[in-house]
Ligand SMILES: Cc1cc2nc3c(=O)[nH]c(=O)nc-3n(C[C@H](O)[C@H](O)[C@H](O)COP(=O)(O)OP(=O)(O)OC[C@H]3O[C@@H](n4cnc5c(N)ncnc54)[C@H](O)[C@@H]3O)c2cc1C
């Protein structure tokens with residue numbers, strides 16, 4: 001079996017795909033909170049994605065990718081039996097796993113997949129784990145069954161009320177708090193505004209917040225400085241010191257500004273790709 005081969009591909013919804021990839025060395029050392037950098041082809045962009053699962057016996061890793069721009073759209077068009085050009089990792093600092101007591105793992109959209117390995121490790125460390133899963137609409141809510149099986153309690157919220165409670169993950173956390181749940185720590189992964197408001201709320205409710213940051217990354221090994229974020233007034237490199245940080249003092253507004261820097265070019269690049277792309281996978 002050749003490394004980087006896609007052994008399994010499953011569409012989780014219209015934009016999100018799960019890939020099981022043959023990569024024994026990464027499978028042997030991956031830890032919760034770490035990620036890989038993928039390239040699909042020569043000259044292609046380097047894209048960070050979270051290690052959602054790994055199996056050291058089979059030599060496989062699992063990633064779950066949301067098609068959002070050109071590179072992720074190209075990745076999600078790859079088929080079982082095809083290969084990623086490069087799969088580099090495991091990268092990043094693993095999340096500190098210990099017994100915090102009761103923890104909330106909060107995922108928004110594809111962030112649900114990213115928080116899943118953290119939920120699993122926290123459960124194995126003896127925590128009572130409450131999953132709070134949010135999405136715009138029912139179709140976009142992924143991995144509910146897996147989270148249900150793993151966690152002590154699962155609460156779902158959709159913006160349009162098509163599944164679970166109507167509202168955002170912040171509404172779900174407030175409801176849990178008002179019902180008497182005493183949560184000690186919260187691990188949040190999702191869109192940046194969602195992480196900003198969720199960690200603010202957690203701080204107000206005396207829940208120690210942690211958030212996994214997703215700045216634009218290039219090398220992923222601390223050399224380019226592209227992934228700079230500000231935490232407690234200090235510049236930190238998310239690729240090596242994170243991506244998970246204590247969230248109370250993260251400068252989320254700076255992160256929003258920095259990830260928006262290349263929006264016009266990203267849009268142009270996706271449009272050019274979609275114009276020329278002849279779909280073979282039935283997704284586009
Ligand atoms: C540590 C880490 C782990 C990640 N894990 C996952 C994962 O498990 N699954 C997944 O689907 N995505 C994950 N992401 C986000 C993923 O890397 C981006 O969606 C991807 O780089 C976008 O590339 P693109 O060419 O398709 O889109 P682009 O055209 O580059 O960007 C499209 C849009 O996405 C935004 N964007 C660009 N780079 C990022 C980024 N790094 N993070 C978030 N938004 C970005 C842009 O502002 C723009 O609005 C992760 C990011 C980081 C930093």
Ligand code: FES
Pocket residue numbers: 216217218219220221222223224225226227228237238239240
């Ligand atoms: S991505 Fe280059 S230093 Fe972090």
